[in-house]
Amino acid sequence: LDFGERKGQAERMLGLMDVFLKNDPISLQKDILHHVEYTVARSRFSFDDFEAYQALAHSVRDRLIERWHDTLIHFKKEDPKRVYFLSLEFLMGRSLSNIVINLGIRDQFADALSQLGFDFEVLAEQEGDACLGNGGLARLSACQMDSLATLDYPAVGYGLRYQYGLFRQVIVDGFQHEQPDYWLNFGNPWEIERVHITYPVKFYGTVTDEFLNGEKCKVWVPGEMVEAVAYDNPIPGYGTRNTINLRLWAAKPSDQHDMESFNTGDYVDAVVNRQRAESISSILYPDDRSYQGKELRLKQQYFFVSASVQDIFRRFKDTHKKFDEFPEKVALQLNDTHPSLAIAEVMRVLLDEEHLSWHRAWDIICKIFSFTTHTVSPEGLEKIPVDLLGNLLPRHLQIIYDINFNFVEELKKMIGLDYDRLTRMSIVEEGAVKNIRMANLSVICSHTVNGVSRLHSELLRTKLFKDFYDLWPHKFQYKTNGVTQRRWIVVSNPSLCALISKWLGTEAWIRDIDLLIGLRDYATNAELHQEWKMVKKVNKIRLAEYIEAMSGLKVSLDAMFDVQTKRIHEYKRQLLNILGIIHRYDCIKNMDKNDRKNVVPRVCIIGGKAAPGYEIAKKIIKLCHVVAERINNDNDIGDLLKLVFIPDYNVSVAEMVIPGADLSQHLSTAGHEASGTGSMKFLMNGCLLLATADGSTIEMVEEIGQDNMFLFGAKAHEVVALRKKGPTLKVPLQFSRVVRMIRDGHFGFEDYFKSLCDKIEGTSDYFLLGADFMSYLEAQAAADKAFVDEERWTKMSILSAAGSGRFSSDRTIQEYAENTWDIQPCRCPF
Ligand code: B1H
Numbered sequence: 111l112d113f114g115e116r117k118g119q120a121e122r123m124l125g126l127m128d129v130f131l132k133n134d135p136i137s138l139q140k141d142i143l144h145h146v147e148y149t150v151a152r153s154r155f156s157f158d159d160f161e162a163y164q165a166l167a168h169s170v171r172d173r174l175i176e177r178w179h180d181t182l183i184h185f186k187k188e189d190p191k192r193v194y195f196l197s198l199e200f201l202m203g204r205s206l207s208n209i210v211i212n213l214g215i216r217d218q219f220a221d222a223l224s225q226l227g228f229d230f231e232v233l234a235e236q237e238g239d240a241c242l243g244n245g246g247l248a249r250l251s252a253c254q255m256d257s258l259a260t261l262d263y264p265a266v267g268y269g270l271r272y273q274y275g276l277f278r279q280v281i282v283d284g285f286q287h288e289q290p291d292y293w294l295n296f297g298n299p300w301e302i303e304r305v306h307i308t309y310p311v312k313f314y315g316t317v318t319d320e321f322l323n324g325e326k327c328k329v330w331v332p333g334e335m336v337e338a339v340a341y342d343n344p345i346p347g348y349g350t351r352n353t354i355n356l357r358l359w360a361a362k363p364s365d366q367h368d369m370e371s372f373n374t375g376d377y378v379d380a381v382v383n384r385q386r387a388e389s390i391s392s393i394l395y396p397d398d399r400s401y402q403g404k405e406l407r408l409k410q411q412y413f414f415v416s417a418s419v420q421d422i423f424r425r426f427k428d429t430h431k432k433f434d435e436f437p438e439k440v441a442l443q444l445n446d447t448h449p450s451l452a453i454a455e456v457m458r459v460l461l462d463e464e465h466l467s468w469h470r471a472w473d474i475i476c477k478i479f480s481f482t483t484h485t486v487s488p489e490g491l492e493k494i495p496v497d498l499l500g501n502l503l504p505r506h507l508q509i510i511y512d513i514n515f516n517f518v519e520e521l522k523k524m525i526g527l528d529y530d531r532l533t534r535m536s537i538v539e540e541g542a543v544k545n546i547r548m549a550n551l552s553v554i555c556s557h558t559v560n561g562v563s564r565l566h567s568e569l570l571r572t573k574l575f576k577d578f579y580d581l582w583p584h585k586f587q588y589k590t591n592g593v594t595q596r597r598w599i600v601v602s603n604p605s606l607c608a609l610i611s612k613w614l615g616t617e618a619w620i621r622d623i624d625l626l627i628g629l630r631d632y633a634t635n636a637e638l639h640q641e642w643k644m645v646k647k648v649n650k651i652r653l654a655e656y657i658e659a660m661s662g663l664k665v666s667l668d669a670m671f672d673v674q675t676k677r678i679h680e681y682k683r684q685l686l687n688i689l690g691i692i693h694r695y696d697c698i699k700n701m702d703k704n705d706r707k708n709v710v711p712r713v714c715i716i717g718g719k720a721a722p723g724y725e726i727a728k729k730i731i732k733l734c735h736v737v738a739e740r741i742n743n744d745n746d747i748g749d750l751l752k753l754v755f756i757p758d759y760n761v762s763v764a765e766m767v768i769p770g771a772d773l774s775q776h777l778s779t780a781g782h783e784a785s786g787t788g789s790m791k792f793l794m795n796g797c798l799l800l801a802t803a804d805g806s807t808i809e810m811v812e813e814i815g816q817d818n819m820f821l822f823g824a825k826a827h828e829v830v831a832l833r834k835k836g837p838t839l840k841v842p843l844q845f846s847r848v849v850r851m852i853r854d855g856h857f858g859f860e861d862y863f864k865s866l867c868d869k870i871e872g873t874s875d876y877f878l879l880g881a882d883f884m885s886y887l888e889a890q891a892a893a894d895k896a897f898v899d900e901e902r903w904t905k906m907s908i909l910s911a912a913g914s915g916r917f918s919s920d921r922t923i924q925e926y927a928e929n930t931w932d933i934q935p936c937r938c939p940f
Contacts, residue, residue: 131173133215138222141169160296162228163206163236166219167299170209175302177213177353177938178344184938185264189429191438192264193931194422196452197251197445198411199243199394200269200356202343203761205300207234207601212260212346238293239760240300241275242358244398245677246787247484249593249761250562250919251445253787256594257923259347259354260621262935268418268449270410271301271341271358272394279719279758284735288396288722300343301358307340309420310364311413317505328462330505336387337364338417348596349621351938359417361390397721398677401492408494408502415452423459433466437477441931444481444556447492447548453479453555454506457513462505468512480930481556482589483549484784486569493545496538510546514538517554524581535577553578553585558930561588562785563806565826569781589926590806591785592919595623598791602765605645606795610911613638623920629912639904642796646772646907649795653770657715657754663742666749669711670897673771673797675759676788678720678727683777685730685870686879687716688737690886691753692848695741698750710894711749715767717756729866731755736857764788769795772903773820773893776801777886779877781826790917796907798896800889802882806917814913818906820896822889823882832881837873841880844887846871 131141143154145165152161185192210216220230243249251267258265277288314333319326343356363384389406390413401407426439444450453475460471485491500507514537525531537554539545553559553575561567567588571579579586600607600620611617613632619625632638647667654665665671674687691714698709716734720727738753756763768774774792776783776799783805793799793810800820801807811819824832832839853860853867870879896903915921927933 130176133173133218135218135222135225138169138219139226141172142166142222142226145169159228159233160236162223162226163233164297164299166223166233167206167237170206170213170215170219171299173213173215174209174344174346174353177346177351178342178355180351181353181938182355185936188264188936189439190264190936191441191931191933192266193258193441193443193927193933194418195251195254195258195265195267195443195445196415196418196449197248197267197269198414198448199248199445200240200251200255200267200358201243201245201248201761202240202252203249203597203765204234204237204239206237208256208597209300209346211600212256212348212596214349238296239275239762240293240298241291241760242269242272242394244276244394244396246591246785247398247446250591250787253592253594253597253919254923255345255354255356256347256596257592257919259345259352260350260594260596261920261923261927262347262350262352262937263354263923263927263933264936265354265933267345267354267356268414268421269356269358270391270394270414271360272391273360273388274393276394276719276760277396277722281731281735281755281757284732284739286720286728286731302342302344304340304342307421308362309338309417310335310366311338311361311416313409313412313502315504317508322465325465327465328505328508330458330462335364335366336390336413337362338413340417340421351940352936357418357421359391359414361387361392361413363387396719397723399490399679399721403493403495403498405498405502408498411448412451412455412503412506415449415455418449419452419455419459433460433464433470433474436474440478441480441933442478443926443931444479444552446482446484447552450481450492450548450552451503451506453551454503454509454513457509458505461509472513472516475555476557479552479556480558480560481552482560482562483552483570483574484562485549485574486566486782486784488574491574492548493539494548496544496546499546507546510537510551513551513555521581531577535581549575550578557585558587559585560926560930561586562591563809564588564590565781565805565808566784569826587929589922589930590809590916591787591790592917592922593787593790593794594919595626595794596620597765598768598794603645603649603769603795605648606769606911609641609645621920623915623918626915627912629908633905633908633912638908639901642904642908643900646770646796649769650772653767656766657713657756660756661754663752663754665713665752665754666711669713669749669752670772670893671713671715671770672773672775672893673715673717673767673792674775674777675715675717675756675764675767678718678724678730680726680869680877681778681782683779683877683879684716684718684734685866686777686882686886687714687775688730688734689845689848689879689883690890691741691751692737692851693844693887694890695737695744695747695751696848696851698747706750709750710897712751714751714753715756715771716753717759717763717767719759726866726869729863732859733852733857733863733866736859740857764791768792768797771795771797772897773798773800775799776804776807777823778802778804779882780804780824780829782877790914793910793914793917796911798893798903798906798910800893809916810913813916814909818909818913820889820893822885824878824885829878832878833876839875839881841871841875842884845880845883 142165145168146154146157149168150161150164223230255267275291275293278291280287312332312335315331317330320329338359339362341358344353346353460466537550561570614628734755768791774797776789780802786805802823
């Protein structure tokens with residue numbers, strides 16, 4: 111059809127459709143029933159909760175798509191500079207509640223459902239979590255997408271659509287077992303498969319020199335080709351029509367490439383071989399720290415980078431001819447080094463496909479990339495063996511070598527022949543195995559390098575990237591992480607949400623978090639105290655019921671709910687917590703009846719996954735279980751102390767645990783947690799923090815004051831000195847005593863725990879559990895003391911929530927937009 115005919119058709123079609131779907135109770139009920147019958151294909155007289163959830167989700171999805179279309183059209187028309195957020199991990203959790211709340215139609219749907227005889231909350235529980243990430247880094251991406259949409263920024267998220275999310279943790283006899291999370295089994299109503307948005311992604315092969323129009327150029331003849339298919343996940347903002355796109359790529363066999371194998375070989379074998387392509391996007395690597403140098407992981411990285419870069423170029427070329435305009439339209443954000451092959455890929459496209467000169471291409475690179483690192487230690491930096499990279503991506507290796515050559519030449523001019531420094535700063539690490547240092551590549555090629563908290567940034571400038579900081583101080587910034595209050599208060603703690611809105615007299619804080627500070631005015635108001643305590647109680651009941659359903663353990667609501675939930679790591683020191691619990695148990699056992707009256711009852715809750723290959727972390731989980739077994743079955747102790755391990759900690763479990771916590775623990779050895787974001791979620795929910803001065807907690811102290819937190823332990827600069835003391839370091843008797851209890855088999859499995867005990871005694875206590883133990887116990891005692899004084903505790907709780915505004919991802923994203931990406935909001939008209 112020509113344009114005129116097409117326009118006529120479009121107008122006729124529009125006339126056939128309602129302008130927008132309606133949200134009155136009858137329309138919503140009709141829609142849900144329609145989806146029961148035609149989408150879920152169940153009779154409208156007989157469908158269960160899961161089927162009702164599916165129909166509900168599809169009705170919500172329809173409304174989501176309307177806004178998403180409008181937003182994409184609006185962006186296209188306005189053509190603003192966009193930020194492309196590249197991350198290998200997005201931990202979205204459930205979507206339903208988040209989406210209806212952001213669309214502002216939760217209550218309408220709840221009403222419609224109740225008229226159909228269903229409960230919204232019950233149906234929301236039917237949804238499984240999308241766990242396409244490991245921990246903090248991945249949830250941060252999800253929170254930031256929510257803020258990008260809410261603040262109307264023209265952003266696109268890019269990632270991988272793993273078929274298997276993070277493993278499910280099952281506990282058998284106290285040991286962690288991993289089970290596959292084949293999360294797509296029940297369908298995923300939140301994604302839109304775009305069968306026509308596909309790009310070829312090439313691997314292996316050789317590079318040859320050829321002449322094009324008399325100019326020498328490189329031609330990459332790949333050895334394998336797979337297809338990347340787009341799956342779009344609309345992300346709605348709150349209080350805006352803007353709904354942005356999270357585009358996840360799935361690998362499919364390519365039709366173009368294997369004609370030959372079909373012509374020559376065995377047909378069945380050839381088909382089976384094709385299926386291997388899909389393995390690229392099949393599994394999320396479950397280790398959130400160590401890099402194994404595995405080919406499949408490298409393939410994943412390049413696969414998603416290549417598809418995303420092609421997509422970005424296609425969008426740019428739709429409306430622009432000159433590449434000099436590229437930096438005016440494109441900002442590329444690297445979420446850690448995992449997507450940093452994008453640098454070499456953009457360079458390759460500009461040089462080999464768009465035939466720009468090196469000079470022009472490099473000039474563009476230097477203007478478009480920004481890099482955020484989440485790492486603290488040099489061992490945490492990603493390296494890729496040169497052999498591996500050269501084999502899989504021969505042309506990219508050449509480009510990286512060329513970038514490095516130019517960089518080192520420039521560097522020599524600036525710093526002279528300081529070989530030690532040149533060696534440290536080179537992208538290529540020499541040695542028995544030659545490696546590409548992805549962090550150096552990212553720092554060299556990015557205009558901005560961000561840390562995730564102030565302390566982290568300081569460590570980057572003075573340690574990890576000192577050489578680079580001395581060279582380019584202007585590149586280094588930091589954006590303290592934040593989390594979205596939409597998910598972590600509005601969705602997960604509706605009663606607190608209502609309470610805050612009531613006392614602030616407005617819901618505006620949901621978009622404008624700075625208003626939260628207004629709660630300070632009522633920190634001693636008796637009426638608010640009453641209501642605040644009620645809300646906590648409601649959430650504790652919910653958590654207690656969950657604990658009982660899961661483990662059969664009944665816990666007292668009068669006890670302090672003390673929570674430490676996060677990935678299990680030595681540096682996060684769950685072991686310190688468990689040792690503290692053993693100490694508490696030991697003390698109670700040795701008390702007479704009278705003294706026991708003064709003990710503050712506690713329910714200690716620990717949860718988190720250990721990477722499957724991380725032996726010590728798995729032993730910590732087992733230790734937690736044997737200690738729990740002992741304590742919980744000791745009738746002499748009763749409600750004074752309980753210990754619970756919550757299995758399979760994920761986003762939806764967090765949504766239930768966090769609002770129910772009185773106290774939360776963040777125990778990382780100072781200088782080891784880049785930021786920490788769990789603490790922010792607890793803080794927003796009025797949960798008191800017991801923490802070391804590490805990562806973002808330092809900034810929390812500034813917001814809510816030292817009096818409202820239980821701080822303990824060595825400071826980051828002291829840690830270094832303490833380690834140097836090594837063997838001469840004195841550890842307290844109490845510490846030796848609890849470790850001895852484990853060694854002596856008080857909890858059984860003494861042989862199994864020997865290596866764990868060895869790791870924290872003598873010279874090998876790298877994370878300084880012994881050195882911090884007394885200070886930890888003191889902080890715990892202070893928490894007990896505060897808890898008994900209900901009024902004081904409630905005031906501290908209110909002040910925690912009131913002071914949490916700085917830790918909203920809205921603030922983080924605004925800072926990124928203004929100081930790193932240089933992008934403006936682009937608001938879609940209602
Ligand atoms: C953080 C990771 C991480 N830092 C490698 N690094 C991964 C590294 O799959 N991998 O290969 C996955 C994740 N994650 C965390 O990021 C920090 O430890 C936290 O302190 C920080 O709060 C969080 C978000 O910035």
